[in-house]
Amino acid sequence: MPVYLPIAEMSVDALLLLGIGLGVGWLSGLFGVGGGFLLTPLLILIGIPAPVAVASGANQTLGASVSGLIAQWRRGNVDARMGCVLLVAGLAGSSAGTQLFVLLKRLGQIDLAVSLFYVVVLGTVGLLMVRESLRAIVRRRRALPARTHQHSWLHGLPLKMRFRKSRLYISIIPPAMIGFGIGVLSSIMGVGGGFMLVPAMIYLLGMPTTTTIGTSLFQVTFVSANVTLLQALQTGSVDIVLTLLLLTGGVAGAQFGAAMGTKLRGEETRALLGLLVLTVAAGLLWGLLATPASLYLMGPAT
């Protein structure tokens, strides 16, 4: 059942898109994540141009994050002050990232850049995930990860601020740097960045785990909204037909995933997620390295 995507300027099977939305939505419900880091590369792999894939990924992340944020906010798990510091930096980062995106697009290198970003980031994340869960499967009773509470150079920075909800008194520079970095990644890769933000907040900032998930969703929601908006305005690459199909599948999948989340065994599911991430990264890498079927192409120069 092919449909024509007006912005991507190509025809794709509508059922395939619904299926991708369903699968990614299922995973995002299961793990409580945005799912953009799988959706965007999958779209690129089926041949959607990178700018459209990134913009749609950001949009999908936004949809998935809003409902999570509302639930966390009601339970009082959002550190609004920390969230605002992250968010201001995140908005700056994502705006800067979008400018970089526009520049790369003008140079004609955007597809290569997005793929490279994904190969590096997904490769690293996938390897870490697989390693972590393999280790956990091998010895189920392993020592708990040590949280570093000793003073490092991070504690000597100026501009200290008290974050009451997270019981922290730290400089706002490290959270601002993290927020900015995630913002840049968010705009170039079309991800929310929660999968990197949460460990960064726990291990680098020393936040308690109760507030990290809610606070990261706070940042992710508004940053992905900003990215979607900027992408729509500056590159005009948000495809309404595509996002509509993906979101339809995504909403249904997320319900399934959330219901199953408590029943599955953690380590095995995580190992599978890690392998899936690695497979996608390998697929993108292959796309970069393989010799194209036709080396020369006739058509109008872009």
Added chain:
Amino acid sequence: MPQDRVFLVVVDDSPERAVALRYACLRARKSGGRVALLRITEPVGLQEWAGVGALMQEERRQEAEQLLSALAAQVQEITGGLPTMLIREGDPVEEVLGALEEDRRISILVLATATEGGPGPLVTALAGRHAGRLRCPLTIVPGGLDDSELDRVT
């Protein structure tokens, strides 16, 4: 005086928990027996990073331990003895029933009703749909009782 009677109080985050705890303490002091505290922590769910999940579990457990030791001091003040402390993870109703099943020393479960908007989820479930699965008597304390009234009824 029977010393082996144990009053179980479920420590949740509701305001009526204080009433149930005070009732159990006073009963234990006046008629003999001990108090047990049960805190049920929410399961962590699936996290992308195993380390994060493990850390969450650990922090919830620590939080529960802190809360219970603070309440244990209150119990000791009234009854003169330290309470038994239980921490379980999962669905509140199922875990209360599970605790009663596993710890045969518990003789009475003490719950207090919420003062507004229904009697509260635990009372509703344990006095209603799941009442048949209880294996010890259940005492329901009106959540609106003040300290002098609690003194009188115990």
